[in-house]
Amino acid sequence: MTVIELDSVHVLYGSSLALDIEHLEIGAGERVFVLGHSGSGKTTLARLIKGRLRPSSGTVRVLGRDPASARDRRRRQRRVAMIDQEYFLVPRLTAVENVLQGALGRVPPWMSFFGIYPRTEWIEAESVLAEVELDGLGHRRVETLSGGQKQRTAIARALMQQADIILADEPVSALDPELAEDALELLVACVARREVTLLVDLHQPELARRYATRFLGLAQGRLVYDGSPEGFTDEIAELVYRGRPSDEATGSDLASPRPPLDVQETSHVDVETGLATANPRSDIRLVGD
Ligand SMILES: Nc1ncnc2c1ncn2[C@@H]1O[C@H](COP(=O)(O)OP(=O)(O)OP(=O)(O)O)[C@@H](O)[C@H]1O
Numbered sequence: 001m002t003v004i005e006l007d008s009v010h011v012l013y014g015s016s017l018a019l020d021i022e023h024l025e026i027g028a029g030e031r032v033f034v035l036g037h038s039g040s041g042k043t044t045l046a047r048l049i050k051g052r053l054r055p056s057s058g059t060v061r062v063l064g065r066d067p068a069s070a071r072d073r074r075r076r077q078r079r080v081a082m083i084d085q086e087y088f089l090v091p092r093l094t095a096v097e098n099v100l101q102g103a104l105g106r107v108p109p110w111m112s113f114f115g116i117y118p119r120t121e122w123i124e125a126e127s128v129l130a131e132v133e134l135d136g137l138g139h140r141r142v143e144t145l146s147g148g149q150k151q152r153t154a155i156a157r158a159l160m161q162q163a164d165i166i167l168a169d170e171p172v173s174a175l176d177p178e179l180a181e182d183a184l185e186l187l188v189a190c191v192a193r194r195e196v197t198l199l200v201d202l203h204q205p206e207l208a209r210r211y212a213t214r215f216l217g218l219a220q221g222r223l224v225y226d227g228s229p230e231g232f233t234d235e236i237a238e239l240v241y242r243g244r245p246s247d248e249a250t251g252s253d254l255a256s257p258r259p260p261l262d263v264q265e266t267s268h269v270d271v272e273t274g275l276a277t278a279n280p281r282s283d284i285r286l287v288g289d
């Protein structure tokens with residue numbers, strides 16, 4: 001079953017083209033790792049799927065619906081959890097209170113406004129904290145936790161959401177390599193228990209290889225690789241990270257570059273700020289050009 005589908009998607013920031021995806025389909029239960037140089041469009045793709053951003057043109061369907069549409073937004077947003085690079089935890093709240101925020105979508109707004117949660121949610125939050133090996137630390141304010149513990153609190157909050165899709169945007173970039181590996185392993189184990197779809201942005205292909213069922217390679221906003229982790233050869237890595245193929249870089253998994261765009265709508269709307277940016281069509285250029 002397809003849970004994420006993008007067709008003819010373009011995202012422009014001002015006159016810069018940040019994302020240009022002809023077609024992308026992700027099925028339920030896949031563990032997709034998105035690789036690409038800084039600025040290649042990884043976060044932009046995650047924000048589109050989360051519904052935080054509308055494409056300038058094209059369609060995004062997540063669990064069969066437009067994730068950015070205002071209708072049912074609160075209920076639908078709950079089905080897609082996002083672990084941001086910065087975690088966005090509330091430092092003065094305890095770990096368990098932060099985790100409980102994952103339940104916001106299913107708790108009446110008046111209750112969550114006063115920080116009141118049903119007992120069942122408290123029990124669930126404690127159990128998720130134990131799953132990420134933070135049992136006994138639920139009462140600690142997040143600002144007193146170590147980097148690795150904060151990261152696991154962020155994972156726990158995402159699990160608490162009981163989402164169908166978890167997006168993780170460079171979830172381990174703030175950790176040293178050993179901790180990063182542990183955290184990624186923990187995330188993948190928790191996700192596997194729930195059979196949710198996972199999409200992770202990561203800079204380290206070697207780490208991703210251990211946990212991915214599929215790799216996407218982005219270069220200057222375009223999908224230049226969509227295939228198995230095994231097929232992600234050094235030549236393809238060169239294309240993804242340096243934007244140019246070596247002589248041998250060919251193969252069925254390597255998408256061919258596409259001709260210049262014909263973008264119909266030329267503005268992007270940031271769903272969170274509601275700000276729209278006009279983009280004169282003649283100004284379109286590739287990011288990094
Ligand atoms: N709100 C914004 N306004 C203008 N340009 C933006 C905005 N967000 C992203 N961009 C630009 O779009 C391009 C893609 O950015 P994005 O954050 O998606 O890249 P990324 O692959 O996640 O990079 P990194 O690995 O550094 O996190 C970059 O050139 C970036 O500068």
Ligand SMILES: [Mg+2]
Pocket residue numbers: 042043044169170201
């Ligand atoms: Mg990013």
